[in-house]
Amino acid sequence: xxxxxxxxxxxxxxxxxxxxxxxxxxxxxxxxxxxxxxxxxxxxxxxxxxxxxxxxxxxxxxxxxxxxxxxxxxxxxxxxxxxxxxxxxxxxxxxxxxxxxxxxxxxxxxxxxxxxxxxxxxxxxxxxxxxxxxxxxxxxxxxxxxxxxxxxxxxxxxxxxxxxxxxxxxxxxxxxxxxxxxxxxxxxxxxxxxxxxxxxxxxxxxxxxxxxxxxxxxxxxxxxxxxxxxxxxxxxxxxxxxxxxxxxxxxxxxxxxxxxxxxxxxxxxxxxxxxxxxxxxxxxxxxxxxxxxxxxxxxxxxxxxxxxxxxxxxxxxx
Numbered sequence: 001x002x003x004x005x006x007x008x009x010x011x012x013x014x015x016x017x018x019x020x021x022x023x024x025x026x027x028x029x030x031x032x033x034x035x036x037x038x039x040x041x042x043x044x045x046x047x048x049x050x051x052x053x054x055x056x057x058x059x060x061x062x063x064x065x066x067x068x069x070x071x072x073x074x075x076x077x078x079x080x081x082x083x084x085x086x087x088x089x090x091x092x093x094x095x096x097x098x099x100x101x102x103x104x105x106x107x108x109x110x111x112x113x114x115x116x117x118x119x120x121x122x123x124x125x126x127x128x129x130x131x132x133x134x135x136x137x138x139x140x141x142x143x144x145x146x147x148x149x150x151x152x153x154x155x156x157x158x159x160x161x162x163x164x165x166x167x168x169x170x171x172x173x174x175x176x177x178x179x180x181x182x183x184x185x186x187x188x189x190x191x192x193x194x195x196x197x198x199x200x201x202x203x204x205x206x207x208x209x210x211x212x213x214x215x216x217x218x219x220x221x222x223x224x225x226x227x228x229x230x231x232x233x234x235x236x237x238x239x240x241x242x243x244x245x246x247x248x249x250x251x252x253x254x255x256x257x258x259x260x261x262x263x264x265x266x267x268x269x270x271x272x273x274x275x276x277x278x279x280x281x282x283x284x285x286x287x288x289x290x291x292x293x294x295x296x297x298x299x300x301x302x303x304x305x306x307x308x309x310x311x312x313x314x315x316x317x318x
Contacts, residue, residue, distance in 0.1 A: 051299070058292040072289070079293040089277075089294070093301075096274045099183060100251035103190045107247050108240065110191065111198030116228070118199070119206050133196035141193070145260045148189050152176070154265060176265040183271070189257050194250065198243045205239035206232070245309040249302055255279065274298050 058079055060072040083089050114133075118126045136144075151158045154174035163170035175181045209232060217227050233240075255275030262268045262276065272280065274294065282291030 054292040054295050057289055058296050060289050062287075062289040062292070064286040066288070075289070079290050080297075083290065083293055083297070092272050092274060092277050095183075095272075096252060099187065099273065100248055100254070103187050103194070103251040103254075104244060104247035106187070107191050107194045107198050107251075108244050111195045111243070112202050112240070114195065114199040115202035115206055116232075118203050130200065133199060136192070137196035141256045142260070144193065145189070145257060148185075149260065149264045152185060152264075174265050176261055177267060179267065179270045182261065182266050186254075186258055186261055189261075190251060190254055193257075194247060198247065201243050202236060202239055205236040209235050241309055241312060245306060248305055252302060252305070253298070 057072070059074060059076055060066075061075050061078075062072045066072045114129065118129055121129070150156075152175050154160065154172055154176075159175070160170045160173060175185060213231060214227055217231055222230070253275055254273060258271065258273050258276050259279065262271055268276070268280070278291050278294050278298070281294060282288050
């Protein structure tokens with residue numbers, strides 16, 4: 001008895017027809033869009049109105065009279081021209097950029113070292129470090145600044161007392177009167193407040209690295225520094241990029257720490273940052289039109305700085 005063998009069915013082009021059923025392309029679900037739509041609407045309502053108001057006010061002469069009902073005067077680009085021709089703005093802008101870059105770089109460096117330390121120490125030491133950093137990070141800014149102002153107070157501060165105990169004549173020295181020491185203290189405070197977030201974020205990225213990869217590199221003769229530079233750093237590069245971006249944005253907009261230090265004994269005209277300069281123009285001088293123009297310039301600067309990192313992150317993700 002002969003058995004007939006049938007050839008597999010072929011398609012029109014002559015090739016074999018796939019045995020698997022053809023699945024129809026399903027349309028993308030719109031459920032995620034509807035879920036995030038309320039959040040987007042709330043954000044646009046909460047953030048969009050102030051930004052639009054500032055943008056419109058930046059083209060107007062808006063002072064104390066306008067707060068009592070007087071119609072503002074449209075001046076076009078007058079506020080921006082006045083700002084660009086003011087040398088003080090460029091000094092404050094350069095000072096703010098230098099301050100935020102130094103703070104961001106120091107924060108990421110110290111946070112990365114603490115993250116590596118948490119990865120290497122035992123469970124008890126790691127928990128102590130994590131709880132300590134969480135407590136420092138969760139402390140309200142005003143409460144933390146109250147402690148810092150007490151430490152550096154020129155009359156009864158702990159810093160001057162310690163220096164006197166070591167034989168250094170620092171009794172009655174005001175560290176906030178000199179702009180250099182003022183910004184050194186401000187940078188220490190800002191970095192101290194930001195390190196916990198960076199350290200915990202980088203540590204979370206380190207926990208995702210496979211131990212087998214590091215063990216294989218150690219067996220191949222790679223030193224600790226080589227493993228850190230050639231394996232760990234590239235693997236946590238996305239985490240480093242996002243925390244660095246956030247730190248640059250936050251440190252560029254720093255206000256509370258600098259303002260409270262100015263009130264504690266600093267010279268405001270020599271220690272202004274963009275945030276305190278906007279406050280001085282608006283609340284201090286009543287020139288809300290110029291203050292809004294500086295705010296718009298600060299917004300453009302923040303977007304310009306963020307755009308490079310956002311594009312880098314998108315390229316890495318693709």
